Amino acid sequence: MKYVFILLIGLFSTPVWAQTKADTLIQSGTYAIPVYNFDGLQPLLQTNSDSVFVINLWATWCVPCVEELPEFIRFEQDYLNTKVKLILVSLDMQSKITYALIPFLQSRKITTKTVVLSDPDMNRWIPLMDKNWEGTIPATLIYSKNKRQFYPHPFTYEELVSEVKNFLN
Numbered sequence: 001m002k003y004v005f006i007l008l009i010g011l012f013s014t015p016v017w018a019q020t021k022a023d024t025l026i027q028s029g030t031y032a033i034p035v036y037n038f039d040g041l042q043p044l045l046q047t048n049s050d051s052v053f054v055i056n057l058w059a060t061w062c063v064p065c066v067e068e069l070p071e072f073i074r075f076e077q078d079y080l081n082t083k084v085k086l087i088l089v090s091l092d093m094q095s096k097i098t099y100a101l102i103p104f105l106q107s108r109k110i111t112t113k114t115v116v117l118s119d120p121d122m123n124r125w126i127p128l129m130d131k132n133w134e135g136t137i138p139a140t141l142i143y144s145k146n147k148r149q150f151y152p153h154p155f156t157y158e159e160l161v162s163e164v165k166n167f168l169n
Contacts, residue, residue: 097116
């Protein structure tokens, strides 16, 4: 079943989104979550290194995102000492980081690098992520120095491993 979420819902419900600047840092307890607009996030979406990057776009309010997240955490643990790097890019509203996102990460003991994309101009950045993407989440970008593929659907652990192996070979 295809899960479609309209990212516009709630994005303009708070003036915080309009005021967001790249490289804001929100701290709570042991968590420090960087908040980027799309221009600030772009350096995380490309590499000249030999590593393979897995960028998972998700949100705490997205049921299929939350359901697939343990697969990504398991994957990260299995590839911990390799050239594969996982980054979770939350699309949660900036105003909810301290009372929704960070408690979510804490309760599940998730220590994976997590950042927030806070940019209301979705009409600009969604097609920059992938020209065919309609903004559905979960979505995943896997890339290396020479290869890039966008997946606008949930992953199982086995599917994720299979796709990443294509980047490692």
